[in-house]
Amino acid sequence: MIEQHTHKRQSIDWAIIGVYLALVLIGWLNIYASVHSSEATSLFDWTSRTGKQFVWILTSLGLATFILFLLPPRLWEGISIPFYIVVTFLLVVVIFVSNDVKGSHSWFDLGPIRFQPAEISKISTSLLLSFVLSQQNFRLSRFKDFMLAAAIIVLPMLIIVAESETGSALVYTGFIFVLYREGFSGWWLGLIGLVIALFISTLTVGSYWSVVGLIAVLLLIATLSGTGGHPWRRTLAGALFILCMAFLPALLEWGSNLAEAHLDYLNHRIWVPQEHESAENFWTFLPEIKPIYILLALLAGATPFLLYLAYREKNRTVAILAGAFLLGVALVFSTDYIFENVLQPHQQSRIEVLLGMKEDLAGVGYNVHQSKIAIGSGGLLGKGFLQGTQTTFGFVPEQTTDFIFCTVGEEWGFLGCLVIIGLYTFLIARLILDAERCRGNFTRIYGYCVASCIFMHLFINVGMTVGLMPVIGIPLPLLSYGGSSLWAFTILIFIFLALYRNEKKYF
């Protein structure tokens, strides 16, 4: 009995609870720092955001205790289907009954309390996805089963997009990591990543470097997956190729300058009669040769050879790589068309600003610019608690909610960012490792769902504040001001802790 009791206590992952408490506390202090100059100065002033957040924190802790110690963990698996249905219903209803908050229809206004069903939907989706994926006869490789899993994810996503909360919807794409863990092919994951990367790189650095990058990535994959000869030879050949490609434009420019100089010399040396001018100009095509053409000519020769090789050796990897390469090149050359003709102007401008193609500091780029200034001015150690000039004086918009990370960056510097991101990374990694340790499929899959949600929020939110992502208004889990978000993440995390505790109880 004594042994069992010890086990019971150890089965609660106190490290996760510690990180949870640390993040909530850090969030609370940074909310205080963000509002202290424009609102009342007491930490516990109930009319200020700091005071309100304190209330949210207390209620969250109560909620966490309730979930962890009082509710039967088996409950979650059982209610996943009705819970999902109810939340989906709420998601739809809110579109019709909510007031317009900055263009979005996603808030229930219940007098003093407002809440966003989209936040709860993360929980219900995670639960149902875990329930479905954990069934004995479920196979992701089966088309019907895959479609079911996809539908569970996409349905709330679509409704949330209809609520004009595109940012929140984007978080659901994180569930693809869960699917990957449960057997979804990694190639698909890689392909999606490749498409996004190529799209961005074509717009920012141009087609030549995109193609070079594509080759580099594919060569790396080929090297890692063991295709084509001795590993050292492959690595060396690949590196040499990439190096040559990198210097090609410089070489070519040098060459064309030389050619131009020579042409000038000839033109000055010999008087060219008017009628012979066209003959003389024949050579002026030299400077017109762009590196991309040479590259494409080389590749046009190499690709069929590669495909033939793949066919002869029956090597699936090489075939996939060659296919990915052809697809990638096609995408590179159609990117401009897609950008100009498929995307809406406001989407174009957001992407342009994000990618630094257009400077728009007063309009679309204002938030990001101010946010980058705030974080960038923090330096290594930051300006100190309550000493930030940008965040406390209101240059950064939405600084208690979506842009809370600016306060961290400005007042605590790179070291502070390192600590916070470190805490999140620890939390996510710990969730994954804990999930792996579980015997029950439901708990494991649910753990991955929680980890994915937190990761997506972290990456999108921090990425947005530093200008890596377009401006997508979603909160930073546990840190941002707001009850809905704090409650949702508390429930999300503590359901896992309860499940995990339950899991360990019997071993």
Add this chain to the structure above:
Amino acid sequence: MKSDGRHIRLLIGLGAAVLLLLGKIFTLQILDDGYKEDADRNATIYETIYPTRGVIYDRNGVILVGNKVAYDILVNPREVKAFDTLALATVLDVDTEFIRNRLAEYNRRLRTIGFQAVTMIRNLPAETYMRFDEVKYQFPGFRGQVRSIRDYPVNAGGNLLGYVSEVNQAYLDSHPGEYRSGDYAGMTGIEAAREKELRGEKGYHIYLRNSRNQIEQSFKDGAEDKEAVPGHDIVTTIDAALQQYGQELMQNKVGSLVAIEPATGEILALVSSPGIDVSMLADIGKHWNEISNDPYKPMYNRAVQASYPPGSVFKLVNGLIGLQEGVLRPEMMYSCSHGFTYAAGHKLGCHGHKSPLNMEESIMMSCNAYYCYVLKNILDNRKYDNVAEGLDAWHEKVESFGFGRKLGSDFPAELSGSIPTSKTYNRSYGKGRWNSTTVISLSIGQGEILATPLHLANFCATIANRGHYYIPHIIKASDGVELDSRFYEKQYTLVDTTHFPKVIKGMWRAVNSGAGMGGTAWIAHVDSLDICGKTGTAQNPRGADNSVFICFAPMDNPKIAVACYVENGGFGAAYAAPIASLIVEKYLKGEVKRLPLEQRMKESNLMSRVKHD
């Protein structure tokens, strides 16, 4: 389902994503310094502290130009939010239309204004400013500025002091990096000449502001602030009382009055009439039209810029050169029968006086014929091959007195006048086609001779010093203000110092021989002052002759040398001599006894005689 190492790949992916974020944050925070500057620009506001401009003193420590406080309203058009125009107009005591028009104008010029604040209203009354200060939080974008402006306690030397005004674009362009739009700088006179000393150094307060442009606190408790360095005070050589007295005497006349201390070259008074009243200087912009439309051109500083024929005063120069060349001895007698006949039927006339007469008497009575002989002898001197050579030798000596060139005073815009050379006449008559009689009017300071009143005063100081002068100047060396070494060097003429007493004797007799004795300047006589003077009556093609007089006193160890030039004043004795002698009397005695003369001078009005374009 088993992991197959997929959780490891996901963990690696997590690590990569986190490294990407941290890498970007590292770039922002550690590698890129630009954001720190942006943050400072965002959150800090520099408030310029204007230094107090240096005070300008007279030679006795009387303040000529001081400072007083002025209140301005500035507006930063980009920061203006919707506000109650009527409320602001009421507070500032202006029309709502005025505010609307101004803002509309600023918005049109927004590109050139940039993020700066522009001055909307200048020189508000103190009460109005205080009223605004209480409610300014209601008007974002508007703020007050306390500025120090010029104050003129005595009405002396308006033209001399010059004015201070806001720099314009041309000024900014010609002084790159030194000024910013909205700064003030001395534009004329001493204010301009000594701008570098007077202006001081601007300082600044750094404040932190929030995104609504409200000042939150001082940046680092003022550790980075820079105090303004006040400008250096300037001590002038001007005697404020004498300057003021000179202005009173010269009022309603066109002309100049220059008084110099011979022993130092310091200018005691420099009056250009009509001139600018100091009350206009303080707010020159308001009076600009009035000043520029005045037909008598009050901005024009005649004392250093007007070139006049010096008239009979110049006989002294010819006399001295004659003595130097050995063609004239003081005892030489020439006769004069109402003039000098230099060619058949051509006569340079003279007034009635005793004849024949020696050099002293010729100065005393200002005989024209005498100096015709003198100049003829100078130019036709057998020492020189021809008259051209003689004239150039004469020119060289005349120039050594400072005539025909800029004296090099510290006063800006000084002009050089002109003294003819052989080239001058070769041009108009042809080489060898003129002789000494052609240029005979040079003997009495007419013809091609032009000199400024400053030249005449300097010449007078040269005689007073018996052969040398110090370059006239208006600034005294003082703490932080150094004088160029040239002002301490004696400037010798090409005439031996021994010749000067002979001329001075004549000048003494011109003033002190008593009425009825033929002395032309008896009216300038003041008991016990031993004033030595010479009258001049210069022809003025535009009406009545100009009245000219130079004098110094006392004869031994002179303290003051004065030149007075009154346009259309008639005989030298009519206006110039009384005015100059009153100045001498005032300066040397402290008070004037000849009250009726003083009153007559102050009250006489010659403006109607003056013709202008």
